[in-house]
Amino acid sequence: MRTITLTLAYDGSAYQGWQRQDHGASVQALVEAALARLEGAPVTVIGAGRTDAGVHALGQVARARLTVSQDTATIQRALNAILPPDVRVLRVDEAADGFHPRFDARSKTYQYWMWDAGVLPPSVRAWCWHVPRRLDVAAMDRSARALVGRHDFAAFQSTGGGAKTSTRTVLRAGVSAIACGLDAGDPVRARLAPAEGRFVVVEIEADGFLRHMVRAIVGTLVEIGDGRRAEAAMTALLAGKDRGATGATAPAHGLVLVRVAYESEHAADAAPGPPR
């Protein structure tokens, strides 16, 4: 038995989320079915992040145990030939036997993408929340930075997450604006967003996340950004630990799991291991 890790990117639009469900398609079930075809027997995969329905990933990490002897490049090609185009295996690595993608993760990074101008460009509508009013990004950025450190994030947790404690350590948090339009001087931005306007991106790295934590933080940041709440609100909300007091949960489709970071010792000696 060997242990491998898959690094996966997916467009979550068509899925009930990462986790296998009784009803509806999940990314986990698709990946398990693809691996089972290679292995000729059922395979269980464990993912680092349980992304919700409609949430995307650029660097989800999953572990599987296999008996087949193909090299990692062959496994990657075979999986991509089986999986639909909205789920892609970016890399396959050998991993140490005891490696666990969730318990061994040092941190995860999520981004939340918004568009804060009048017309949402068609090419970004699947992964960008339209907030059609100008946001005060500097105020949102200062508010986000107030989250950095070890805190009880009970105010930003939805029920049903099953976490034993709501204390988490946020390593980085910030909000930035990215100008777009045909004349923005960058061909990729012009291709995506010919309309005058900009992306507003929230990025948070933490040692773990509670259920809907990023989306509750984003909902609150937007209310600070459009003036409905004072900039000082974030610190008070954190201290109050009251989910009823925070902003609405932002929609799933703006959220993306960007990266899962590991200590290098968890990867097998022979392999570069999951991406850092």
Place this chain on the structure above:
Amino acid sequence: MRTITLTLAYDGSAYQGWQRQDHGASVQALVEAALARLEGAPVTVIGAGRTDAGVHALGQVARARLTVSQDTATIQRALNAILPPDVRVLRVDEAADGFHPRFDARSKTYQYWMWDAGVLPPSVRAWCWHVPRRLDVAAMDRSARALVGRHDFAAFQSTGGGAKTSTRTVLRAGVSAIACGLDAGDPVRARLAPAEGRFVVVEIEADGFLRHMVRAIVGTLVEIGDGRRAEAAMTALLAGKDRGATGATAPAHGLVLVRVAYESEHAADAAPGPPR
């Protein structure tokens, strides 16, 4: 009766193209239906470019004649409230009575987007052709530049276009590569394309285009880029005027109408006119 221009962006994936069809949804029919709701009577629109099924637009220009007196910003908002999110009105301008979006166009610019590495990122799959082998972009760029000037493009024309002559003037043509990946240093590129790889983009500006002209040129450029044809082939193909000798027509979904340029006098004095 007043004349207005609409500048439109659309994701063409779900449509039979710009032009109204007997079967299947077209962008023209959607825009006409939305305008008819404002006008309370049937409205005909004329577009600058007859984009084919599956082809996208960042700056299609269309003309309509209306009797309603709302200002252009109100018309834009009303249309975007009616149209589906894959068709967006980027601007509405007043235009001179005699303005014709196709006959008055000085030039049109198309781009064709490809991804020339092994794994196509999910977020770009709707508008980027996957060519899973490294292309020689410098050779493709030199070949594209051989098209600049006034030529008979019969070798790059599909039947059924109905053009009276196959002579067109290409004002600009070039091919460039755009590096991607999570570490490419640009947040928008990283969001789209976490996989190692790059976009290869063909851009052509001309006074007019024949049916499937850009896609036939791209199909030929790819065969130069992957070594199936010599770099000198493009000039010989152009001179030979033989459609059977050129490359396969590249798929529709990589193509996008970027911009239609006009002489400024075609716009009404009071308005900035269609974008240049």
